[in-house]
Amino acid sequence: MTRRLETFLDSLTQASSLDDLQSSVVRLRDVYEVEHLVYHSVKSTGQQYAALTYDPSWVDHYVAEGFEKIDPVVQGCFQRFTPVDWKRLDWSHKSARTLLGDGITAGLGNQGFSIPIRGPAGQFALFTVNHKASDEQWASFTTEYMHELILAAHYMNERALAMEGSDEIKAGQSLSPRETDALTLLAAGMNRSQAAERLKISEHTLRVYIESARFKLGAANTTHAVANALLRGLICL
Amino acid sequence: MTRRLETFLDSLTQASSLDDLQSSVVRLRDVYEVEHLVYHSVKSTGQQYAALTYDPSWVDHYVAEGFEKIDPVVQGCFQRFTPVDWKRLDWSHKSARTLLGDGITAGLGNQGFSIPIRGPAGQFALFTVNHKASDEQWASFTTEYMHELILAAHYMNERALAMEGSDEIKAGQSLSPRETDALTLLAAGMNRSQAAERLKISEHTLRVYIESARFKLGAANTTHAVANALLRGLICL
DNA sequence: AATTCCCTCCCCAGAAATAGGGAGGGAGGT
DNA sequence: ACCTCCCTCCCTATTTCTGGGGAGGGAATT
Numbered sequence: 001m002t003r004r005l006e007t008f009l010d011s012l013t014q015a016s017s018l019d020d021l022q023s024s025v026v027r028l029r030d031v032y033e034v035e036h037l038v039y040h041s042v043k044s045t046g047q048q049y050a051a052l053t054y055d056p057s058w059v060d061h062y063v064a065e066g067f068e069k070i071d072p073v074v075q076g077c078f079q080r081f082t083p084v085d086w087k088r089l090d091w092s093h094k095s096a097r098t099l100l101g102d103g104i105t106a107g108l109g110n111q112g113f114s115i116p117i118r119g120p121a122g123q124f125a126l127f128t129v130n131h132k133a134s135d136e137q138w139a140s141f142t143t144e145y146m147h148e149l150i151l152a153a154h155y156m157n158e159r160a161l162a163m164e165g166s167d168e169i170k171a172g173q174s175l176s177p178r179e180t181d182a183l184t185l186l187a188a189g190m191n192r193s194q195a196a197e198r199l200k201i202s203e204h205t206l207r208v209y210i211e212s213a214r215f216k217l218g219a220a221n222t223t224h225a226v227a228n229a230l231l232r233g234l235i236c237l
Numbered sequence: 238m239t240r241r242l243e244t245f246l247d248s249l250t251q252a253s254s255l256d257d258l259q260s261s262v263v264r265l266r267d268v269y270e271v272e273h274l275v276y277h278s279v280k281s282t283g284q285q286y287a288a289l290t291y292d293p294s295w296v297d298h299y300v301a302e303g304f305e306k307i308d309p310v311v312q313g314c315f316q317r318f319t320p321v322d323w324k325r326l327d328w329s330h331k332s333a334r335t336l337l338g339d340g341i342t343a344g345l346g347n348q349g350f351s352i353p354i355r356g357p358a359g360q361f362a363l364f365t366v367n368h369k370a371s372d373e374q375w376a377s378f379t380t381e382y383m384h385e386l387i388l389a390a391h392y393m394n395e396r397a398l399a400m401e402g403s404d405e406i407k408a409g410q411s412l413s414p415r416e417t418d419a420l421t422l423l424a425a426g427m428n429r430s431q432a433a434e435r436l437k438i439s440e441h442t443l444r445v446y447i448e449s450a451r452f453k454l455g456a457a458n459t460t461h462a463v464a465n466a467l468l469r470g471l472i473c474l
Numbered sequence: 475a476a477t478t479c480c481c482t483c484c485c486c487a488g489a490a491a492t493a494g495g496g497a498g499g500g501a502g503g504t
Numbered sequence: 505a506c507c508t509c510c511c512t513c514c515c516t517a518t519t520t521c522t523g524g525g526g527a528g529g530g531a532a533t534t
Contacts, residue, residue, distance in 0.1 A: 005305050041424060042473060061269060063477060069414065078470040081356050081398050096240040117356035119318050124473055150391055151384055161318050190463030190483075191520070205482050211523080213481095221490090222521075223460045224426030227474070236279060236361055309520050332533075413510055428490070448492085449510090458520095459491070 004031045005148045012159050021051040021159060028152065029053045035109040036130035037200055039156045040131060041123060049125075049160055056108035065102075070095045077116035077126055083150065086112035087135070111138040113146075117155040119161050119203070122231035127153030175234050179213040182206055184235045187226045241268045242385045248410045249396050258288040258396060265389065266290045269382070272346040278360060279311055286362075286397055295343035302339075307332045314353035314363055322379060322385065323349035348375040350383075356398050359468035364390030393446035400467040401445070412450055412471050419446040421472045424463045 008031070011024040021039070029037035040050035048068075052059070061067075072089040090229055092096060104110060109132035117125045128147060131138065143148075175183070178199070185195035196206040210222055217232075219225035229235045246262040250393035258276070277287035285305075288421075289296070305311055309326040326444070328334060341347060346369035354362045366386060367463070370378065379386075415436070424434035433443040447459055454469075458463035466472045 035326065078473070079357050081527090082395050114355070118357075120316050120353070120355075122474065123318075124470070147388055150388060154387055158319050178481065180306075186460050187464035189457035191458065191465075191519090199483085200482060204484060207521085208482080214522095220426035221428065224422050225464050225469055226460050226464050227424035227426075230359065230464055230474060233361070236315075237359065237464070415511065430490090438511085439513060441514060444491085445512080 002148060004028075006153060007031070008152055009155055012155050015159055016163075018163065021163075025156075026053055027050040031080065031218070032129065034129050034131040034141075035107070036040075036128070038126060038128040038130070040159065041125040041160065042068065042078070049164065051156075051160075055107055058103070058218065059101065060107070061106065065099075067099050070098050071099055073112065073114050073128065077114050078124065080116065083113060083115040083146065084176065085138070087116065089187070109133065113138075113142045113149070115150060117153050117157040120233050121159065122165075123161065127156055157171070163216045175213055175216060175229065179209045179216070180229075180235055182209040183213055184225050184237065185207075186210070186222060187230060187235060188237060203211050239385060241265075242388060244268070245389055245394055247326065249392050252396055253400075255286070255288065255400065258393070258400075262280065262288040263290055263391075269366065271366050271368040271378075272344070273365070274367040275367070276362065276390070277365075278362040278397065279305065279315070286399075286401065288393075292344055293339070297347070298339065298343065302336075304336050304339075308336055309333045312367065314351050315361065317353065320350060320352040320383065320466065322375070323351065343450050346370065348372075350375075350386070350470055352380050352387060354390050354394045356394065357470050360398065360401075362394050366392055392471065412466065413446075414455060416446045416450040416453070417472055419468075420450055420463050420466045421474065423447070423459060425471060425474060426469060 009053060015021050015024055025037050025039060034051045038052040040048050069205045073086060073093055076084060076089040091100060109130045111133045112128060112130045114126050114128040117127060144188055181199055182195060192206055193203050196203040214225040216226050217228045219228050252254045252261055261274060262274050273290045275289040277285050277289060293427050301429055309328055312325060313321060313326040328337060346367045348370045349365060349367045351363050351365040419432060420438055422435055430440050433440040451462040454462050454465045456465050
């Protein structure tokens with residue numbers, strides 16, 4: 001393991017606040033001598049959890065324009081597991097090119113490399129390196145540092161999740177086997193009578209499981225309960 | 238990056254079948270000189286995608302007993318982001334101790350270390366090292382190799398997902414912004430009237446979006462559509 | 475031995491979702 | 505310019521789900 005990564009991981013383990021994460025990111029950016037380094041969790045509910053080196057005015061502009069909804073980086077990483085070079089993404093959409101242009105105006109480099117990371121409760125985050133470079137320079141940079149970046153992304157996310165308190169195991173929120181079965185079948189698209197038939201129980205009984213699961217999950221309705229269970233990793237198709 | 242990891246990654250990039258993954262895992266197991274090395278994707282639908290060094294009879298027993306439903310390794314990793322030492326898991330349940338006993342009888346070591354990995358469409362997989370060792374030996378092993386194991390897990394999963402064809406972007410399956418909004422609010426537990434009010438459209442219009450999304454996703458009902466959209470990463474709470 | 479889940483079954487009334495249909499305006503891309 | 509997709513609104517009837525209630529047996533933990 002390289003020294004620069006060790007140093008970063010040390011600074012992470014000592015991090016106890018978002019500001020600390022921010023400092024770590026800035027230092028790592030300087031070590032790699034790139035334009036920008038960004039960690040941010042993606043939530044459609046609005047608020048994001050981020051540590052980044054972008055200019056605040058760019059971030060404001062990005063949020064104000066609702067760019068997270070059309071950003072090919074966000075959308076593309078959302079759909080894949082592997083880290084991706086920005087060049088490989090689909091920039092054909094008009095709004096995407098607007099975003100790209102605005103970004104470069106705001107001081108972003110033309111090259112980018114983003115690593116998607118997923119947490120246990122459906123959390124999704126991006127770890128991104130951005131730089132001004134030629135395609136050749138960038139290819140050699142990403143090839144050389146990919147392993148390190150993946151690890152950096154992993155540990156960065158680990159710290160961020162720990163601060164969110166999301167890595168704690170939720171007590172008493174586990175579902176019983178039958179409740180899990182019920183929600184799983186509903187998530188798979190069955191209605192109650194089909195699911196009951198599959199589980200070889202009466203539809204009435206199935207309903208009790210669904211209600212019980214809904215109660216445990218604090219869900220308002222079946223759809224909410226299924227969504228919650230999926231996000232919390234309580235069921236898996 | 239260490240040579241042993243490079244060798245493993247090379248063998249992975251050449252892997253084109255599950256058998257190749259299996260061979261890679263066996264070789265890496267020998268390099269690390271541990272009892273067992275396991276990659277397996279976890280699906281409640283039954284079939285799993287695995288490359289492992291366990292004895293087939295143990296795997297059969299595990300499946301036959303339905304151990305995946307009560308295995309603290311699976312359950313525990315499902316709930317967290319960080320790699321975890323088996324000792325830190327909750328083995329207090331009776332069935333968990335049965336599993337542990339059966340495992341050791343079947344030739345598993347007393348120590349284990351598992352890394353959870355999540356894919357873009359809700360896939361969940363485990364990368365596990367198992368060995369016979371004292372607590373001290375094991376602690377030093379995991380500390381020394383954790384970075385490598387995380388990377389190995391990452392690339393292993395990358396190959397497995399590529400073979401499943403899950404890293405390809407699904408064409409034409411994207412939802413329109415309003416459809417995304419609608420499903421997102423439903424996933425958050427709102428009913429149609431609440432969601433319509435939030436989006437400032439009529440409930441009738443909202444219904445059209447839901448139906449349209451259901452059609453695009455090939456979903457049988459709203460719950461199915463929401464579950465699908467969550468798993469495909471089309472919506473995010 | 476007592477308690478605390480979990481599994482199973484049942485009723486009913488009201489609320490919500492579903493399956494069909496139709497219609498017009500607007501933005502983007504070929 | 506045309507075509508396609510998206511957004512918006514409206515109707516009706518049928519099916520399904522939700523929210524209350526109650527009850528008994530079994531397994532596991534304390």
